[in-house]
Amino acid sequence: MVQVESGRTRILDSAAAILRHKGLAGAKLSDIARGAGMLAPSIYHHFPSKDHLVEEVMMEGIYHNNRHIMARVEGLGSGASPLVRLRAAIVAHVDFLLAGDDYSSAVARVFDDLPDEMRKRVLAAYSSFDNYWRDLIVAAQKDGSASKALDATVVRKFLIAMLDSCSSWYRPGKLGPAQISEQAADLLLYGFATERP
């Protein structure tokens, strides 16, 4: 028997899609409800407020993305070098965003606009993810395969900002998602210049 998607899930899916494309202030409850096949007040049967709904989308986005990246990296097996693991994480992150996951794209889009208290909670949930990236980066430095001259925190911030941006500018065309993610990894790991200084 096929269980039709519940009303609650349809609301979350719709909210994620609209937050992703229109931002926090641009995501009206009436639009979200329409995407879920209902009218705005019906949302309140499932969520106590817009803020609660948004926060749940953020948490789902972080969780989905996190799981996807970890699964790909850990799927490499125990023999993979730190640099190979870092590369896999970069590729997985871009692939995931460009595969069109509305939840994780919504996080990248509206995080800066969240109300202060909510942003703190979302950031706390995000921190396990952040730590995972930090570990990948630091492991590559310890192992000698990545530059110790670059600050691990600066690298992480720049790397994540760069990767997160792709869902806002990528449009299908001559390059597919797979090419974009490979280029992201090549650019970050080996740089744009052909020779070292």
Add this chain to the structure above:
Amino acid sequence: MVQVESGRTRILDSAAAILRHKGLAGAKLSDIARGAGMLAPSIYHHFPSKDHLVEEVMMEGIYHNNRHIMARVEGLGSGASPLVRLRAAIVAHVDFLLAGDDYSSAVARVFDDLPDEMRKRVLAAYSSFDNYWRDLIVAAQKDGSASKALDATVVRKFLIAMLDSCSSWYRPGKLGPAQISEQAADLLLYGFATERP
């Protein structure tokens, strides 16, 4: 004789600072007015609407940043190689953002949230800037000092997203703005890995 900053300019400065820190929806006219030492309705003596005010902040931000980067690159003189010019542009962009220019930081913060029509106009103004980056990137590829395997457009998008992010996460600490901008340039040009594949 010292001309005190005009009301119009105080409003623009205040709007830029508030847009930068609170985003488009978070920037209330009453807050902007307070920052300019007046009350909200007084803004309408100088600007016909919030949108007009915001658009002028965007245009100023683009113009300031553009001029600053071009001045630094062109200041290198005609003997500078394409890669040296690209590096100078990267460093200048980060320096400028971290020097705390509210106008250009406001552009990076609210661009995605602008109303469609305005965003088109701002994007058009931005395009001369975009073309400048594209020329720097393509020149380095033609000259053989940068990788032709990377798509120039993808490199430009990733590069600008990465650089623009720094005003949202940078906090003065053990690393100063000058170190951040050098690390950005090193990461983009030479990558995080110590050896080529």
Add this chain to the structure above:
DNA sequence: GTCTATAATCAGATAGAC
């Protein structure tokens, strides 16, 4: 679980005095 009707709130904008 969804609806119609409506309240409450808030921010952008206007009118007109000074």
Add this chain to the structure above:
DNA sequence: GTCTATCTGATTATAGAC
């Protein structure tokens, strides 16, 4: 050029029928 008072419109949220 700035103010006080007010209007308008949009949006979140509630009440209560079905």
